[in-house]
Amino acid sequence: DGGITQSPKYLFRKEGQNVTLSCEQNLNHDAMYWYRQDPGQGLRLIYYSQIVNDFQKGDIAEGYSVSREKKESFPLTVTSAQKNPTAFYLCASSIPSRGELFFGEGSRLTVL
Amino acid sequence: KQEVTQIPAALSVPEGENLVLNCSFTDSAIYNLQWFRQDPGKGLTSLLLIQSSQREQTSGRLNASLDKSSGRSTLYIAASQPGDSATYLCAVWGNSKLTFGKGITLSVRP
Numbered sequence A: 001d002g003g004i005t006q007s008p009k010y011l012f013r014k015e016g017q018n019v020t021l022s023c024e025q026n027l028n029h030d031a032m033y034w035y036r037q038d039p040g041q042g043l044r045l046i047y048y049s050q051i052v053n054d055f056q057k058g059d060i061a062e063g064y065s066v067s068r069e070k071k072e073s074f075p076l077t078v079t080s081a082q083k084n085p086t087a088f089y090l091c092a093s094s095i096p097s098r099g100e101l102f103f104g105e106g107s108r109l110t111v112l
Numbered sequence B: 001k002q003e004v005t006q007i008p009a010a011l012s013v014p015e016g017e018n019l020v021l022n023c024s025f026t027d028s029a030i031y032n033l034q035w036f037r038q039d040p041g042k043g044l045t046s047l048l049l050i051q052s053s054q055r056e057q058t059s060g061r062l063n064a065s066l067d068k069s070s071g072r073s074t075l076y077i078a079a080s081q082p083g084d085s086a087t088y089l090c091a092v093w094g095n096s097k098l099t100f101g102k103g104i105t106l107s108v109r110p
Helices: none
Strands: A004-007 A010-013 A019-025 A031-038 A042-051 A054-057 A064-066 A076-078 A087-094 A101-103 A107-111 B010-014 B019-025 B032-038 B044-051 B056-059 B062-067 B072-077 B086-094 B097-100 B104-109
Touching: A004 A087, A010 A019, A019 A031, A019 A087, A019 A107, A042 A064, A042 B086, A042 B097, A076 A087, A101 B044, B010 B019, B019 B032, B019 B086, B019 B104, B032 B062, B032 B072, B044 B056, B044 B062, B044 B072, B072 B086
Parallel strands: A010 A107, B010 B104
Antiparallel strands: A004 A019, A019 A076, A031 A042, A031 A087, A042 A054, A064 A076, A087 A101, A087 A107, B019 B072, B032 B044, B032 B086, B056 B062, B062 B072, B086 B097, B086 B104
């Protein structure tokens, strides 16, 4: 089945560690996105990529990094510079011409 | 700057009711509007997408309308069921950016 796969579903990190969240899609979508969701704050855009080897910062990119070496993959690294990384992270993809967004199941990161 | 508002934040209704969820946005120059459902601890599931040239979209018991001039969209759920309990979010594409509302948490009581 076509879709977006995020892993791991749950992740625990010690302060000072970098962690990488995986996002893979087999929908053949050009655009991919990373969002962060916190209670009461809605979804906030971290990074997005419209084509391979190109990506743009969103509203809250500080402390995060991404790469887009393949069309299917858009991993997000949460670095130790991110001050408050505990959150629910959502990956999405879309066909830019249509604009319809499809989401993965999310990854919950907890910093101990 | 586009702002998307969904009021109320939470809603509880008895099973069988027809209900309307509202979404308002401040900038009418939008490309499309999308409604999502989110279950606790899960990702967002796309329910309906309304392009800017359209007035409404229907899928099963769901009907979404769009009025760009007034900056409003409504999601109509017919004959609500306990399985409809979830958070419903609307998102607006405009000016190369997608803006989300904070969602309405719906509880349908048996």
